[in-house]
Amino acid sequence: EVQLLESGGGLVQPGGSLRLSCAASGLTFSNYAMSWVRQAPGKGLEWVSAISSSGSGTYYAESVKGRFTISRDNSKNTLFLQMNSLRAEDTAVYYCARWYSHYFDYWGQGTLVTVSS
Amino acid sequence: EIVLTQSPGTLSLSPGERATLSCRASQSVSNSYLAWYQQKPGQAPRLLIYGASSRATGIPDRFSGSGSGTDFTLTISRLEPEDFAVYYCQQYGSSPLFTFGPGTKVDIK
Numbered sequence: 001e002v003q004l005l006e007s008g009g010g011l012v013q014p015g016g017s018l019r020l021s022c023a024a025s026g027l028t029f030s031n032y033a034m035s036w037v038r039q040a041p042g043k044g045l046e047w048v049s050a051i052s053s054s055g056s057g058t059y060y061a062e063s064v065k066g067r068f069t070i071s072r073d074n075s076k077n078t079l080f081l082q083m084n085s086l087r088a089e090d091t092a093v094y095y096c097a098r099w100y101s102h103y104f105d106y107w108g109q110g111t112l113v114t115v116s117s
Numbered sequence: 118e119i120v121l122t123q124s125p126g127t128l129s130l131s132p133g134e135r136a137t138l139s140c141r142a143s144q145s146v147s148n149s150y151l152a153w154y155q156q157k158p159g160q161a162p163r164l165l166i167y168g169a170s171s172r173a174t175g176i177p178d179r180f181s182g183s184g185s186g187t188d189f190t191l192t193i194s195r196l197e198p199e200d201f202a203v204y205y206c207q208q209y210g211s212s213p214l215f216t217f218g219p220g221t222k223v224d225i226k
Contacts, residue, residue: 035215037162045154045162045205047215059214095161102150102209105173107161 002026002106004096009111016086016115022079022096022108030054030074033099036081038092039110046092049081050099064090086115119144119211121218123204129226136193138221140206145186150209153182153191156220157202165204166191193223201225 008020022034035050049070050059058070069082079096093112097104120143130136140151149169154162164173166182169189179194193200206218 037215037217044220045156045207045217047207047213047217050214061213101167102148103152103164103167103207104154104162105164105167107163109161 002098004098004106004108006094006096006108006111009094009113011114011116012086013117014087014115017082017084018086018113020081020083020094020096020111020113022081024077024079024096024098027098027106029072029077033057034072034079035097035099035104036070036079037095037097037104037107038090038113039095040089040092043092048094051079083113086113088115091115118213119146119208119216121206121208121216123206123218123221125221126219127222127224129224130196131226132196132198134196136191136196136200136223138191138193138204138223140184140189140191140218142187142189142208144211146189146208147210149185151182151184151189152207152209154205154207155200155202156205162205196223 003025005023036048051070055072067085071080093110095110096108098106122141124139151169153166156162170182181192203220203222205220
């Protein structure tokens with residue numbers, strides 16, 4: 001059974017940084033591209049970033065480009081999202097998801113990031 | 118940038134009724150790279166349909182997807198109590214790499 005477990009969320013001040021992790025199990029992690037999708041409180045889904053299976057290809061939404069960095073450690077079956085220069089509008093539940101073909105077939109339960117002073 | 122519009126915003130129906138949800142794209146979605154997800158309160162989204170019309174593993178056959186180009190539809194043939202949720206469409210291909218629609222809430226009439 002595929003399991004994705006996010007961690008690292010919490011309360012951070014505007015302008016601060018946070019690093020999210022997503023531990024994967026039940027799959028050959030290095031074979032799959034991965035992604036982060038977020039959901040602001042009471043709002044819809046927003047794609048944030050994605051990374052190829054090897055880590056050589058990275059992709060970002062315009063809203064986070066230059067502030068967020070996606071990476072992965074295939075030896076530890078873990079996906080990361082380094083978030084810098086955080087803004088109030090980055091407040092959301094952040095989900096990691098497996099990117100397969102053109103869709104996301106497995107999702108974690110999410111981790112809440114709150115940006116507030 | 119492809120923008121997805123979903124209608125209606127809210128659909129109020131009774132169990133056993135048929136639900137028809139629409140997803141319209143501002144430009145043609147290449148290769149029918151269109152997916153549908155279901156999300157219940159406090160839960161992660163769940164993949165229902167990919168490639169516009171293929172059901173994901175374990176999804177009941179009362180869920181079906183259709184469409185191509187710019188117009189796509191998710192149909193739930195007979196609503197079960199567990200189907201009341203928010204449904205999102207999502208496209209892949211154009212910058213940004215992925216786009217979600219704003220969602221349609223299916224609630225109990």
